[in-house]
Amino acid sequence: MQNTENVNSIADYDAILNVAQVYVDGLKIGDVEQLKQTFHPDGLMAGTMPDGKLTTKLQFLFDFTAENGPAPEVKSHISILHKAETAAVVLVELENLQGGVGSTDYLSMLLVDGEWKIISKAFNLYWVNMDKVC
Amino acid sequence: METKSYQWTDALTLEKLDKMEILTMIDIYIAGLRLGRIDLLKQTFHESAIMYGFSAEDKISEGSIQRLYDIIEKNGPLANVTSENSVLHQTPNTALVLAELKNTSPNQNSTDHLSLMKINGWWKIVSKVYHLSNAN
Numbered sequence: 001m002q003n004t005e006n007v008n009s010i011a012d013y014d015a016i017l018n019v020a021q022v023y024v025d026g027l028k029i030g031d032v033e034q035l036k037q038t039f040h041p042d043g044l045m046a047g048t049m050p051d052g053k054l055t056t057k058l059q060f061l062f063d064f065t066a067e068n069g070p071a072p073e074v075k076s077h078i079s080i081l082h083k084a085e086t087a088a089v090v091l092v093e094l095e096n097l098q099g100g101v102g103s104t105d106y107l108s109m110l111l112v113d114g115e116w117k118i119i120s121k122a123f124n125l126y127w128v129n130m131d132k133v134c
Numbered sequence: 135m136e137t138k139s140y141q142w143t144d145a146l147t148l149e150k151l152d153k154m155e156i157l158t159m160i161d162i163y164i165a166g167l168r169l170g171r172i173d174l175l176k177q178t179f180h181e182s183a184i185m186y187g188f189s190a191e192d193k194i195s196e197g198s199i200q201r202l203y204d205i206i207e208k209n210g211p212l213a214n215v216t217s218e219n220s221v222l223h224q225t226p227n228t229a230l231v232l233a234e235l236k237n238t239s240p241n242q243n244s245t246d247h248l249s250l251m252k253i254n255g256w257w258k259i260v261s262k263v264y265h266l267s268n269a270n
Binding site: 040042043044046047048054056081082084085086087088089091104106108109110112119120122123124 | 180182183184186187188194196197222223225226227228230232245247249250251253260261263264265267
């Protein structure tokens with residue numbers, strides 16, 4: 001079979017990585033508006049907080065960021081785990097968030113009207129001393 | 135030293151067990167589609183789960199997972215669907231699965247990106263983002 005077109009363009013890979021980077025930078029500077037730009041407005045965030053509370057609401061991310069501010073020391077590593085023509089999944093490893101917390105974030109993205117948007121974020125947190133978190 | 139190596143073994147075993155449970159959940163999801171069993175689908179998805187993706191006609195489908203149940207209720211079983219599933223990444227509480235479905239409708243395949251969470255000991259899909267393609 002002859003393949004005439006690669007549906008996974010480098011421009012798309014770059015755009016996906018860029019959205020993930022804007023998301024990380026939003027966390028770093030604590031900018032809720034910047035975070036909102038990267039998500040679909042009806043997106044979802046799912047994960048368990050150190051106090052055991054489960055969240056499935058994206059609004060929780062915006063509220064948490066507004067309350068807790070920037071994470072200036074955060075370090076990140078971004079990888080695209082899989083990509084189809086209009087959908088992609090991105091792994092974002094984060095170290096040194098607020099209180100030294102780490103997180104493994106799964107960002108599921110969709111290409112909507114020419115722009116990659118985060119549809120869902122699922123996170124797993126790592127922490128040593130819970131007192132400093134939330 | 136011995137204690138440490140036991141802990142390491144336990145962690146590995148837990149990870150393997152989780153992986154089996156995750157892939158079993160995905161099998162139930164596929165079985166739900168193939169048999170048209172909404173009750174099976176409801177076992178695999180969290181009640182707040184969302185589903186997003188484009189149809190072959192480039193129409194976006196968005197919102198609650200209820201939409202999947204409505205489609206199956208309306209169209210019945212996807213009798214010929216098969217799937218190859220891989221866990222792309224997992225942590226103790228979250229997982230990311232790639233499900234490559236064939237024959238979701240005649241000559242159509244679906245690439246599903248499924249995000250899962252372990253809630254009260256059970257793995258549940260919290261988000262499904264898909265891309266449909268023509269099988270040529």
